[in-house]
Amino acid sequence: MSGIMNGHRETITVGLGGRAYDIHVGHGMLDRAGQYLKPLARGIVPVVTDRHVADLHLERLLQVLTNDGIAARPIVMAPGEASKSFAGLERLCGELLDMEIDRTGLIVALGGGVIGDLTGFAAGVLKRGVGFAQIPTTLLAQVDSSVGGKTGINHPLGKNMIGAFHQPLLVVCDLASLDTLPARELSAGLAEVIKYGPIHDMGFMEWLEAHMDALRARDRDALAHAVRRCCEIKAEVVAQDERESGLRAILNFGHTFGHAMEAGMGYGVWLHGEGVGAGMLMAAELSRRLGLVDAAFCARLRVLVQRAGLPVRAPVLDERDNAGRYLEWMRVDKKSQAGEIRFVLIDGPGKAVVRSAPDALVREVIDACCAPA
């Protein structure tokens, strides 16, 4: 991982040997997308997006790419988690095949986490692998999902259950696209920003505590610093453990509980980041009950999550056996081994550990953290 400052722009490299790639971060980067994509483009270049993002950015991007001599063609999916499904994948693959995209082609994902995950997976399995580039337009996608090559779709039995590791060839983060992001999605993205503090960098957590109001007010410098620092940490972790044989799992802090919320309520009721926000507080509480962190740390994290505009109480998934329902969903988590749930816990501020916990203790945490019915 390395960072090169260049005026208001910065380039971070994800060091993966022959598959290394750059993340370009800056304001107005959409206007430069053509120059970054041009060396990779060949024939028709599909730009996959959703209706909401299309209304905001598609016309401009197509214009920019056309000006650079790229034969860009849009594919517009329905917005929301429902597209991240077998049906959405089949439809997208059909459109890509209709465009006769071949193995030497380039597919562009323009949008948030759903579009990036779905498009990356389609690129990964179309003709057993086509190159793709990410142009993330949400905070969540810029600081997390567009980097690192995790792609996939949901299954009714679990979030992100079907997928592939398929690294992008390039990531272009235009901070200006955050200007039009709905407040709720900005907050959801802040959940993934916050997670990097407790698991890896308490200095960054302090910076977040000092700049949370600026971030929510979309202060350009604050957003630039947050996106850059998150991409740096993620690039560092992914370069060390691309396939999540160990270290990389720490990036799932809050996700084990959060995925259960998303699946249990039905995808799209809560945004992914909202589940992660409440999920981090549950994971911190579980860490506390295991004696790994103190109550002061949990309280501090809770304040930060709340200031990000995120829910701090988890939803009740089942009025009769809420803890049982959570455990059921969490048991299908991808980190589970032989039916044993593995949690990303905080082992002292700034350090994460992946381990199991007694069911009884997990039940206590669920009971303590869930909103009254």
Next chain:
Amino acid sequence: MSGIMNGHRETITVGLGGRAYDIHVGHGMLDRAGQYLKPLARGIVPVVTDRHVADLHLERLLQVLTNDGIAARPIVMAPGEASKSFAGLERLCGELLDMEIDRTGLIVALGGGVIGDLTGFAAGVLKRGVGFAQIPTTLLAQVDSSVGGKTGINHPLGKNMIGAFHQPLLVVCDLASLDTLPARELSAGLAEVIKYGPIHDMGFMEWLEAHMDALRARDRDALAHAVRRCCEIKAEVVAQDERESGLRAILNFGHTFGHAMEAGMGYGVWLHGEGVGAGMLMAAELSRRLGLVDAAFCARLRVLVQRAGLPVRAPVLDERDNAGRYLEWMRVDKKSQAGEIRFVLIDGPGKAVVRSAPDALVREVIDACCAPA
């Protein structure tokens, strides 16, 4: 690639570094499957098969695995290409998730090419990758599809269009399972056997000419030699070019035309091997018209394909514009680049080359090789 003889059994290794794996070939190997799988098994081991294969081999395999202390559980799919679809994949993934298979698990594919391709792809994308073993029960699967890690499903717009490279951990070929194979499927498998001659080993082609009657009569020694030699050649090619950046494409001899037949008639009307059989003759004829081989070679290959019990005339896909329809289907072939079809051609007996050809010449070949309407 190496071969170790051990009585009637033989082990061939696919040399892929840390992902190297063995192909065990022999009579009665199903009874030894437990001892081979035991070191890889962990928790519940799903055995994916289809109804036809289940009737023949499932009970015995489950008994063998249970005797070796493996908690095997069957998943029975509908027979035929229809299962190799998005719907089949979604159903299979659901069953695997229901069994709470985790990333450290093992999935077993028991059956022909459809079951192996589908199960391997499901294993490749379930939780972004679970290990799997192949127990191929058809000649086609034993000599080709179970080895090399190409997995995938069909799309209405093209054969094997959606898939992944996901190598098995082990392949167990029981030659005894060929005893119950329908004659039509034995012939289909012989198409993939024959292909190794023209593209790589004319000595093997001569051996096939001498032993084709024995193979069709299911002579044990003849089948043992054919399966072993095909696995050796395939292992050698895959070890050199796992991801098909070059050499590996020669294994697709006959497949560009064959896939067009399969897709154009609707999957399952012709068996895959039948398309490959007629497709090899078209590719040979195209090679001849490009001056790469002589008419005697084409006639010789035609006799061998016919003796294998395979069709030697290709089907008419469209009464009005048959050649146009073939070209349309072939243009979506995975080897195509920028709309240009790339054919595996014979560049002198025993040597393959991948290249394009003028549309007009391809049309002539299609007109010459297709059955009258």
